[in-house]
Amino acid sequence: MKIIKVGASVTQSNDRDAALLREELRAKGQLMVNLMSSPGSGKTTLLSRLIRDMKDVKIAVMEADIESAVDAERIEALGAQAIQVHTDGMCHMDAGMTRASLEALEDDGAQLIFLENVGNLICPAEYDTGAGLNMMILSVPEGDDKPLKYPLMFEKSDALVITKTDALPYFRFDTALCTARAEKLNPGISVFPVSAKTGEGMTALEEWLRGKLTAWQAGTQKEA
Numbered sequence: 001m002k003i004i005k006v007g008a009s010v011t012q013s014n015d016r017d018a019a020l021l022r023e024e025l026r027a028k029g030q031l032m033v034n035l036m037s038s039p040g041s042g043k044t045t046l047l048s049r050l051i052r053d054m055k056d057v058k059i060a061v062m063e064a065d066i067e068s069a070v071d072a073e074r075i076e077a078l079g080a081q082a083i084q085v086h087t088d089g090m091c092h093m094d095a096g097m098t099r100a101s102l103e104a105l106e107d108d109g110a111q112l113i114f115l116e117n118v119g120n121l122i123c124p125a126e127y128d129t130g131a132g133l134n135m136m137i138l139s140v141p142e143g144d145d146k147p148l149k150y151p152l153m154f155e156k157s158d159a160l161v162i163t164k165t166d167a168l169p170y171f172r173f174d175t176a177l178c179t180a181r182a183e184k185l186n187p188g189i190s191v192f193p194v195s196a197k198t199g200e201g202m203t204a205l206e207e208w209l210r211g212k213l214t215a216w217q218a219g220t221q222k223e224a
């Protein structure tokens with residue numbers, strides 16, 4: 001498994017770099033999904049479930065972390081291509097770092113490329129990575145007040161996955177209230193309550209991703 005180290009880009013024009021990368025990916029028919037959340041909310045577990053369920057779509061994963069290769073090893077064990085990206089201490093990925101990571105991926109015809117961003121609810125939302133879709137996770141144990149405290153990621157995301165719904169009996173978490181708070185910040189956000197552990201709710205998320213991929217490849221998907 002490949003481990004690469006990427007440093008923050010020297011360029012001053014991240015938004016322009018990101019827009020260019022997005023168009024290059026669109027021309028190749030590849031949809032990159034930037035997956036963001038706090039540490040431990042369930043990014044790698046969700047990706048593992050998607051890889052197991054969506055056998056009809058070729059998926060590759062770029063795992064960004066400050067240290068270790070455990071996440072990429074988990075994905076590779078499922079038979080999907082995975083690379084580990086080390087961010088040189090940075091708590092986010094920018095467009096240049098993402099481009100360098102994509103260059104390290106082997107071209108195996110992957111249509112859906114997930115970037116598991118560094119676990120952090122703040123910094124990753126501040127940088128456009130060039131992804132066609134931004135997806136965030138909020139897990140039930142984190143609490144339904146997070147849209148109020150960390151609004152930017154909710155504003156930037158096309159989809160909010162509320163995960164660990166199997167833990168709802170043990171936490172005070174109001175899914176409808178959380179959804180309303182996220183929709184107030186971002187009226188266009190799609191919300192998917194799921195459990196990556198039991199599989200509950202996964203079908204709706206997978207259908208949404210398939211639809212976005214089809215639209216992206218048809219060139220009709222709006223920029224994220």
Ligand SMILES: Nc1nc2c(ncn2[C@@H]2O[C@H](COP(=O)(O)OP(=O)(O)OP(=O)(O)O)[C@@H](O)[C@H]2O)c(=O)[nH]1
Pocket residue numbers: 037038039040041042043044045046071118119120163164165166167194195196197198
């Ligand atoms: N009960 C329950 N536990 C889950 C679910 N999804 C993930 N977990 C657990 O949550 C913990 C963290 O999951 P990960 O998938 O490693 O989280 P992550 O967001 O990738 O973590 P970082 O990469 O460190 O930021 C693990 O113990 C998982 O088993 C779920 O749907 N239900």
Ligand SMILES: [Mg+2]
Pocket residue numbers: 043044045071116
């Ligand atoms: Mg992870």
